[in-house]
Amino acid sequence: MSPSSSSSTVALPESKPIFDWFFALAVASVVGIFIRAIYFTPLEALQGAAQKIYYVHVPSAVGAYIAVSITALSALTYLWLRDERADRMAEASAEVGLIFTTMVLITGPLWAHRIWGAWWAWWDLRLTLTLFLWFLIIGYLILRGAIEDPAMRARYSAVLAVLAVLVIPFIHLSVYFQSAGLHPKPIVLQPEKPKLPGEMLTTFLLSMCAFSLFCLALIRARYRLGVDRDRLAILEAERGL
Amino acid sequence: MAAAWLVARKDLAIEFRTRTAFFSALVFSVLAITIFYFAWDPSVVTPTDRAPGVLWVVLTFSALLGLQRSFALEEHDRGIDALLVSPIARESIYLGKAIGNLIFLCAIQVIAIPALALFYNMPVGRPLLVVSGIVLLAMIGIVAVGTLFSAMAVNTRLAELLLPMLSLPFFVPVLMNAAQAATHIFAGRPVAEVSHLLKILIAFDIVFVTACTLAFPFTLEE
């Protein structure tokens, strides 16, 4: 018995496999990078083995930024076009972004503890920013979880996402001034310059690619899960469950 | 704008009649001020050093108390529907609610700040006046964001959890800058030294009052 499409008010894309060749490729590259980082990259003299955490810490952060940027853009798109696919994408990348951000917050202190002698440093701009990003994403997902009606859920979370984008520069500035004290140095946007020699640089760059790929693959998979869930919700609503 | 004042007056009139939120916020403030005094050994950390921290804790929690109730009021009898049916612009509803919340907070602070100064032996005079100005700037930012989140949270299942949870990352830049500025003012530094922090506060207020006013209609549409 085929589901009647005339009674559904939305046209859902067909169910695609959650994990396909793209995902397999992404996983393969991450596994490859792990092997390269562990076995085929030299140890750094000053920090020892812990320096290798860099190869998963920074790429996780990049993945997190990719994911939340997608969420923010999707949210704006939803507010503009009211297309539920944008909302579904926002939700998918938020969840993936949370995982990546969590990994940044776990690998960061693991790396820092031996180097700084402390688990946490509020004065470190990036670490504190990442923590607040984590809170923002959690808030976003909890807000979504607390609203039943799909349209209201999409609208409210989109508003939150836009406000979150607006607040991030303020958090950045505030933490910067908090640590700089009374005499702040001028803020210059400097791109991260990995001063890594040869093989380490290659591992680092390859890792950035691998994790970015993995992030996109996870978002894709999570999006497809979202499609299935929405289809289920529509069917359940039709059957009056 | 006149409509906004009407909404604000209505909310304040309701609050004035029952005064429950006002008194609970006040009682909380006095409680916090007292507890924080006794929680530290005064010979290790002087009350004057502690006072700025207590100030912000008191402000934030009384703000959350007041904000919780600002849309919860409407929830009870679906008063919000009456507001929506009226010819008042959606934005004015938001501004009215926000102004009402701001006045509520100011009323609390008018009592809490002198109480703090009194019990903690703080220097009264120009520093306290400047800090009151900083508190006002901070309150505007807190109320702007908090009123919008209150409007959203009230329609959800986890209202009491959501409001503080969503607000935290937004209050943080306000509190960081305001607290740092206030501490320096209390330590006797000139205002010019903290002007960069005040500029961030003012920028925050402008950006978020505007953004939340524009975002509010999205939280209401049917």
Added chain:
Amino acid sequence: MPDTTGPFYAAYIITALVYSGYALSIWLRAKKTREKLKTLENS
């Protein structure tokens, strides 16, 4: 060179576990949803 292999192992193991755990959770949730869809569509 200081011996920092402890945090190194911990970080890499946790990384592998968390990311694969998340991928697994997507797969399991999808399986559950598709099973429910199948029973509904066949009923």
